[in-house]
Amino acid sequence: MKLLILCEKPDVKRKFEKALGGTTGFFNGNYFQIVASHGHLLTLDEPANQVSASLKPKYADWSNINYLPWNLNDFSWKNVFKTDNDRATFNYIEQASFDKDAIVIATDNDPSGEGDVLGWEIVNALDWKGKVYRIRFADETPKGIIKSLNNWEDATEQFKQPIYLAGLARQRFDYASMQYSRMALYFARQAHHSPATLRLGRLKSVILNKIYLQTKAINEYVKKPFYEVRFKDSNGNIFKRSFDEATDMFRFNSRTGAEKDLINYVQNNVVIIDETKGKSKQPPALLDLGRLSVLLAKKGYTPKQILTTYQRMYEAGIVSYPRTADTKITQGNFDELLPLAPKIADVVGVSKSLLTHKLSRKKFIITKADHGANRPGLNVPNSLTEISAKYGALGQLIYETLAKSYLAMLCEDYEYDQIKAHLNLNPDFKSEINVPKKLGYKAIFDESSLNDDDDEEQNTLFSNSASPFIFEGANPKPKLPTHKFLINYLDKTGIGTAATRLSTISDISEGDRALIQLKKRVYCLTGLGKLQAILSLDCKIADEKTSKKLFDLMNLVKKNQANWKDIPNLINDMVLADKEIMQRNITKLKNVRINMKEVEYITGKFNGQDVAFKREWGGHKFTDTEVQALLAGQSIKIRVKSGEVSGRLARQQYNDTLFWGFKAEEKIYDEKTYITGKFNGQEVHFKREWGGHKFTDSEIQALLAGQVIKFSVKGGEVSGKLDQQQYKGKPFWGFKVEDKKYDEAVYATGMYDGEEVHFKRVWGNHIFTTNEIQTLLAGGSVSFDTAKGNVKGILAKQKYKGKSFWGFKPEIDIDPDNYVTGKFRGKIIKFKRVWGGHRFTDEEIAALLAGKVISFRNINDFQVEYTAHGKLAKQSFKNSEGKTINYYGFKFLTPEAAAEFKLKE
Template identity: 40%
Template sequence: MPNYLILTEKPSAAANFVKALGGKNGQFDTFTYTITNLRGHVMTLKDPEEMVSEDLKKQYKSWLIKHLPWNLNDFNWARTYIRQRNLRTGKVASTKQLVDDLKKEAANGYDAIVIATDTDPSGEGELLAWEALEAIKWRGQVLRANFMDESVKGIQTSMQHLRDVSDKNQDGEYIKGESRNRWDFASMQLTRIATTAAKKQGFKVVAREGRLKSVIVWQIYAQLEAIKRYVKKPYFEVKFKDLAGHIFGRITPEGDVIPWRFDSKAVAQQDLLQYHESAVTNERYQTRTQAPGKLLDLAGLAAILAPRGFSAKEVLSTYQKMYEAQVVSYPRTEDKTVTPEQFNELLPKIDQIAQVVHVDTALLTHRQPRATHVKNQGAHGANRPGENVPTDLATLTKFGASAQAIYEVLAKNYLAMLAEDYVYDHVTANLTDYPIFKTAYNVPVQLNFKAVYDSQRAIKVDDDDETAVMGQLGPTAQPYLYEGANKKPQAPSTKWIMAFLEKHNVGTGATRVSTLSDMSRGTKAMIKETRGKLTLTETGNVSAVMVKGTWIASPKITKRLFEMMDQVGRFEMTMPKLLDSVTQVVVHDMPIMVANAEQLETLLGQPKIKPKRPVSEKTTGQFKGEEITFAKEWSGHVFTDEELTKLLNGAEISFEAKSKRGKLYTATGTMAKQTYKGRTFYGFKLKPKPKK
């Protein structure tokens, strides 16, 4: 009986495998096993200068534009351990220990290692597993468990259908993930170009550029500029209105010139004199139906929740935790439909889910698969509720601030598919004396799925009021002067940018959300997301100006890059050919970025001068037999000679100090060796307050 080491992506996944297989080790199906886990990526590509020969190191370390573009054939694409700083303690941790532990475990005579990382559309799960296997120099058999979710059934099914992927170069998902990883690494050149050129103009920011970041930041910048340039231009035209308020107007022709629309109110009033009250005629009612909207992806979900104050980062983080608990389905899916099997698995839980989100089950009468929503294709299936149904929404708060909202929207969106079509009367009419003046509106007959959830309306970007005027048509309509204006560009929002990326088919929903989250994170953030409204930071503005007219900011080019990466995964394109496209983009965009840099001050104004932090005066002395250097002041208090002597002797001192909020207090402490952001130093250390 073969003995397998099952390698999961993270501790939470390992726990789900333990639950599904009956223990951390044991026997399942026709093999024995032991379960272990990674913690995401454990290896990363080395810095450029560390992947080339000695004579090229200086060139590849340099950010000077004259050394670009790189010759990617110079790289050996070697990896190293990941080192990350703990923001709270300042200590740097490495993944080396985790890799060493895996290597030690793998030496226990296993017949094969089973890759049980996420089946990710980008190949990420495959890549991070192979990074670990290469790091421990595993040369034995490698099997792949592809699971659609981390449910007991999903895991067990995947372990009964293992694939041999021992030759990683024949593993399409690995090739796809590795090619994407190398492409993104090589695109670092664009960040170097943009940053170097901007700094020459006095803008000292790191202008992060990338295949989706640049598209997003440019679109936001362009939209904000369009709003700045907007000038309201009123216009006037004749329309008719009946007693109930139904509007009769002429169909606007294509083109800029509309003969019956006037810039001058006086001229329009003259035109109004040509018209008189007219009877309403040709009143027609046509009963129509509308099917439920499509199932939401992660981008649509984030767009809906953003106005409620939930950022992309919050939604992404909380959704992942909910997935690990099987409360919702796999987050990083490309699917927008579910398979018949997935539909049937969730069907027995429908009434239970409806009760949690307060949906009337009497509305859920369409419990047969809809051809528009259920198809014999796909993998993970669209985002939807998971197999573990909560007892109520309040129990979800442990996952994060947005958990209740995530589940409510996902559940209602899925349940809407099980309601009947919306039924409405489409009403049309025109005027007897002026037949070209027409009206059209809809009258609801049966809300059906719209009484559950209307995803189309939820993700709609336009703010236009769609409220239909009710009441009896006619019998006559009076002419009046209508005043309108050219439409003001909409303020950039999460919903707006997600709709743009969806329209141009750029990236998966999960990729869009994770990129937006990354762009708004940390001190080098490019955007600010406030209740769904998007603005740019100084870094974002510089990054945007730098990519005007470039390929890297083109949605068309970016879409093609995603397509090419998929082709590599299907062995329809080689990795070298894909990577050639990086060089083509760099060669094309470099002169454009250099020229754009010269426009930075004109477009953005003078660069901000960042105040230099005052440097504390240092002093030296003997402390515990060692000569040390330390600051002569602490929190604005300059130590007296007597205090310095006590500190060096290890004695405790006290003095009046002021907190960051300006509150006076007595600071008590001693000299101590300390660490901050990985740097060791000596200085005064405040004695913690005694616990009450």
């Protein structure tokens, strides 16, 4: 038999080749050829293309919600290729399939059935009539792959594959959830908001809902301070009574109440130890992409930066596969990486003597992993510098963090004593502390900062006695929706994989249509996001339980206990119920200020029909008179940037979407800026000027005749001809450069990495010397003095207004987001922008640099608000090697000290 082995991606194909000894060969007497897809090659076509011709207008309509919910029986569930590249990949798979007898679906074994859906999509597009086998490898080691091939299942009967059906149902459910975006847009317009589009779904909407409600809870938080007597020993250990709302007699609303109580307690109350228990803790689970991002977000990196850098490192084999659902690894994965541990430890500066636990602990191991948890890859770099050179500071941080989380697995347990004590004269006052005995894995990786509650305090032993003091507390303030907060929350909902969640957060926090944005390390909603969140309040689509229900049903399908066909229709029940709720939510929008870049739509009657169209066209905003004329079916003339356009309102089509809008019928270009002429018999318009050069009459003749012309511009000489080009997807005619000769006096020319580059000889006021030019071309850095101070930089390809050019690039301050650079006492210095969770405002920074004392309200780790005073000062600390490190930073002052400084000011 001849087999076609279909992998999900090229990376896995390579693992198969390694296991089977080549792309083609024989296995168990069968000839095989391995091919790889590239994720999903196909996707469900647009709604309007899924239905019969008579239903098309209904499914293409965005202005009407009478059609919702959709009838999913109308759908043909037709797949289309996502891109031309995907079609090409398919063609290569198809070619390979022609002489084969059976296909082996060797796509990933996701518990969601996604790999099965992906595989069958391709098999179905091949119109395959032969045998189909499914293999599910435990890991991507040769052993795992070969074992899976020896245990293949006959899967020829596609609709008897429960896991596939579960995946297929999920896909249709989510696809049908598109209705929500149309519905919400309709209601937004009812509330007189006109966003270009909204994006609702069971993941996106849950994120928005959580941020909305959390922000609301914070805004509505009312601090209720309380005061009570507690004891503290000389090591800072606190003794307190257990608090019970019903029987409480010791908590006061005012300080004076507690002050009166304080008299009842004596100083130096003797500490009695009740119990000392030896305890231990195993290293934490390996990091997933979400938890990794939490650690990196603290340093100011965005999900997008983390995802792209991790991906690049994965492609180089330095880190493991990013988009895994696994939090554990197989014994095979473990054995594979273990021999590399000493080298990894060297790279990240971890002492090898700590790596004594060479047997895998049960908690890390599973029998079957999709790719295994995120961990260092099999390509171990030689040094951190090597990583940072290629992947920047973030790359280095990713590797260090991931490596330490992995190496922690090979360390011994963390051991500590849990000690309980009470006070002799006041036995109600108790304390429980954890005192470290042996750090074990915690010496290299401390997971406590990943937890929502950083309650893993490590204490020092009790001292002999404790004295009373007045403790000021408050009802806890709801947590800020930071990245950590959001990731930990989504973890609990279980929607998607950690990587999917991260990429969705990235997706909705970037670009013009962003729904959320990070401000001072806290997520908040954009105008668009707020609009969506309010419209979806109390709706099922924004309910975290919706995904849970979906997954529960999918699990039943997997066990043959439910019919997969019932799942997609559930979204329709939701749409029906949420339609009413959303309609009611419109009123909630009325009292909310929403800042949004709005696309204004005009609504009115055209030939007796309700229409909505954009008020702007080509930068021109229709006046009310023009709107009346358009609705009356008249032709109007408007001015746009490049000339005068006449046209009228018309039903038009863009891709598969019908819409109403102004349709240009005739355009007269401004003669001053445009030339109108005939090119190959076609009327063309192009700009009279290019790069500051105004074309002469003879040049215009030559251009229209298709000839190459040559003229001088600033910095050199260009040659080129007239050609049709594209700008932002729209075609235009204009001069197109074919060759540029650079003026040697202005530009330096040379080779950089095998590419000819030209760059300006001058940067600021500095003229590069011949030596400096050579250094720059060799990739070296050059530094020189300017009026603003010393500048150091390298040669780099840069972008300006969308055009790329080569030039000197000054070294940007490391992490400008986290550090402030400024002049302090006549010197350029850097200092941290955040102190104790507080991010200094621009005004505060200016005051600090001016040497002034500033004060601000802040919240401490116990969620208690207090006023912090301080100023900028040169400070120092001793690092682990005992070396004194000097630095500038905010120096906290007591209120008394601050007042004294302020007096001097």
